[in-house]
Amino acid sequence: MKKTFLITGASKGIGLALANRLSRQGDNVIGIARNAVDAFPGHLHRLDLGTHDASGRLTDIVRDGAIDGIVNNVGLVGAAPLGDIALDTLDEVLRVNLHPALIAAQAALPGMKARGWGRIVNISSLTVLGSIERTSYAAAKAALESFTRSWALELATDGITVNAVAPGPTETELFRANNAPGSTGEARYLAGVPMRRFGTPEEIAAAIAFLLSDDAAFMTGQTLHVDGGASIGKAQF
Numbered sequence: 001m002k003k004t005f006l007i008t009g010a011s012k013g014i015g016l017a018l019a020n021r022l023s024r025q026g027d028n029v030i031g032i033a034r035n036a037v038d039a040f041p042g043h044l045h046r047l048d049l050g051t052h053d054a055s056g057r058l059t060d061i062v063r064d065g066a067i068d069g070i071v072n073n074v075g076l077v078g079a080a081p082l083g084d085i086a087l088d089t090l091d092e093v094l095r096v097n098l099h100p101a102l103i104a105a106q107a108a109l110p111g112m113k114a115r116g117w118g119r120i121v122n123i124s125s126l127t128v129l130g131s132i133e134r135t136s137y138a139a140a141k142a143a144l145e146s147f148t149r150s151w152a153l154e155l156a157t158d159g160i161t162v163n164a165v166a167p168g169p170t171e172t173e174l175f176r177a178n179n180a181p182g183s184t185g186e187a188r189y190l191a192g193v194p195m196r197r198f199g200t201p202e203e204i205a206a207a208i209a210f211l212l213s214d215d216a217a218f219m220t221g222q223t224l225h226v227d228g229g230a231s232i233g234k235a236q237f
Contacts, residue, residue, distance in 0.1 A: 004028040006067045009074035011037040013172035017201035030065050049074050049100045062107035069119035069212050072101035078136045090136045097140035118160035119212045122148050126168045126227050152221030161220040163211045168227025170199040195228035
């Protein structure tokens with residue numbers, strides 16, 4: 001049966017790859033992003049979730065869309081070394097990564113409960129396991145994983161599953177803008193991935209799509225690492 005899924009951060013990278021995948025399998029896709037995209041496979045709302053007045057509009061979009069599943073993909077990094085982290089930056093990173101996730105989930109909850117079916121997938125990060133200059137971002141993503149476990153427990157008997165996906169280094173436009181081919185940054189990231197390659201947005205989208213499906217009905221409260229083995233250690237050569 002066709003479902004309706006809402007994706008934040010949907011105009012590029014993992015979000016857009018997921019939107020295309022869900023559309024190809026016949027689902028309705030509602031996207032939220034700061035910028036438009038030429039050929040979005042569904043209805044895209046232009047909305048900057050980093051603004052303080054975005055919560056009301058996000059609530060309305062979710063409630064009006066009869067949402068069956070939510071993918072909380074929007075994020076803000078705020079990279080800085082310890083010693084240079086401003087409290088305002090920490091607050092902003094936590095707010096942008098966490099507030100939209102909570103707002104969207106709470107707005108969709110009545111409809112999901114009424115239908116006895118729902119999916120929430122929170123996009124976490126490999127940085128939760130430890131990463132330099134990612135204090136704020138890793139803290140926000142760790143909180144999102146905590147949301148995942150708590151919500152999964154609360155909704156376990158409602159037909160609603162809540163899981164997280166933690167990608168490793170992925171070939172997105174943003175990643176390449178900061179880590180050009182042949183750069184020191186690229187080499188540093190590759191050294192931490194046993195498969196010795198980066199993931200693709202489509203590979204991350206495939207894992208998310210599984211968690212949104214009926215096939216994942218008995219899986220909840222879990223964080224699925226899709227990272228070429230980076231979360232288990234470095235390969236030995």
